[in-house]
Amino acid sequence: MNTRLEFLYQRYIDEICTAEEREEFFLLISAEDHTPQINDLLDHTWKETDPAKGLSESKVNSILNHILTNHPKPVTRKISWYRYAAAALAFITVSAGLYLYSLNNRSDIKQQNGSVYVNAIPAATNKATLKLANGSTINLDKASNGEIAEQSGVTVTKTGDGKLVYEISKAAVATSGFNTITTPRGGVYQVNLPDGTRVWLNAASSLKYPAAFNGRERKVELSGEAYFEVAKMKIPFLVKTAQQEVAVLGTHFNINAYTDEGKTKTTLFEGSVRVALADQQASKSVRSQILAPGQQSTVGSNRLNVSAVDLDEALAWKNGYFQFNEENLVNIMKQLSRWYDVDVRFEGKPSEELFLLKVPRTLGLSDVLKILATNGINFKIEGRTLIVKS
Structure with a gap:
């Protein structure tokens, strides 16, 4: 570890370095072999900053301005260390209740670095529709709190904190039929299933399930993304998607099965799950795998692969964050499209730059774009x- 770099970094953060020290600091961090150390230092600042005290807005802006203006655009299209700096410091600013850009003088149209933001597009909220077994549909974000439906002895209740809860009476019958809850783009929802399983639905997702689980299995069908905390029972819990089927008894896991992603990802946080290919006529590839906590399976083109994964990144969406670890712009735009209910159009070839970024999903769209709008990438919002x- 370069102790001189660490010394200069801290003096720069504390805004007490001299002009000569500042110049030396930027010369050191521009060296490729110091990238891991500067990443560690920034990560430490990110994690250890006291949110109650925070960094002053002027200090953060000063740091970011120096980072972004004192370094030339990297030759390689892969993200350089200073993008990480911007991401980490942006997170510190937001978590402390500050904003990277002044929002006090907000207007309907904002322009910065060639980007134009027309109208304020807020983050997703609790929005979903519930289709009952009889075919009727309930708009959950407009429905009053309390009991909203009763199906063959199964009571469906909307709670004050925006959850859908199923309760089964002793008189419930086996022919209660299926329900489907669907979130639109710009909407999320939580549902507590009849067996006590809790499911968090991400934007643009749907879950089909029986109003009451009867029989030898608890089977649901998922499109989009959801996090499951499955109630422990001897009866297996099955989640079917277009490309796979997941079987568990009681565990915590996340499934990302958006059709526009091409691949289905299952991430295990607790317990164990078995992931099997939906197409039993698949090629000679492995048809099923048992996952251990910290592992993620990827299914695509009738192939199943398993690898270790960053659990924080996999569950960032449920915990209220966008977290991108060396993610390309196209995939980032897919998430923003679903979360903010916008259509995305690229003018020119999409940038191949990779991003390291973690920001709250409660931010409005324009605030997220301002963090991304560097290195020749500009955005314009029209309706x-x-x-x-690019």
């Missing part, structure tokens, strides 16, 4: 269309 210019 509910996001135009990306």
Whole structure:
């Protein structure tokens, strides 16, 4: 470890370095072999900053301005260390209740670095529709709290904190039929299933399930993304998607099965699950795998692969964050499209730059774009269309 670099870094953060020390600091961090150390230092600042005290807005802006203006655009399209710096410091600023950019003088149209933001597009909220077994549909975000439906002895209740809860009476019958809860783009929802299993649905997702579990299995069908905390029972709990089927008894896991992603990812946090290919006529590849906590399976083109995964990144969406670890712009835009209910249009070839970023999903769209709008990437919002210019 370069102790001189660490010394200069801290003096720069504390805004007490001299002009000569500042110049030396930037010369050191521009060296490729110091990238891991500066990443560690920034990560430490990110984690250890006291949110109650925070960094002053002027200090954060000063740091970011120096980082972004004192370094030339990298030759390689892969993200350089200073993108990580911007991401980490942006997170510190937001978590402390500050904003990287002044929001006090907000207007309907904002322009910065060639980007134009028209209208304020807020983050997703609790929005979903519930289709009952009889075919009727309930708009959950408009429905009053309390009991909203009764199906063959199964009571469906909307709670004050925006959850859907199923309760089964002793008189419930086996022919209670299926329900489907669907979140639109810009909407999320939590549902507590009849067996006590809790499910968090991400935006643009749907879950089909029986109003009461009867028989030898508890089977649901998922499209999109959801996090499951399955109630422990001897009866297996099955989650079917277009490309796979997951079987558990009681555990915590996340499934990302958006059709536009091409692949289905299952991440295990607790317990164990078995992931099997949906197409039993698949090639000679492995058809099923047992996952251990910290592992993620990826299914695509009738192939199943398992690898270790960053659990924080996999569950960032449920915990209220966008977290991208070396993610490309196209995939980032897919998430923003679903979360903010916007259509995305690229003008020119999409940038191949990779991003390291963690920001709260409670931010409005324009605030997230301002953090991304560097290195020749500009954005324009027209109605509910996001135009990306590289």
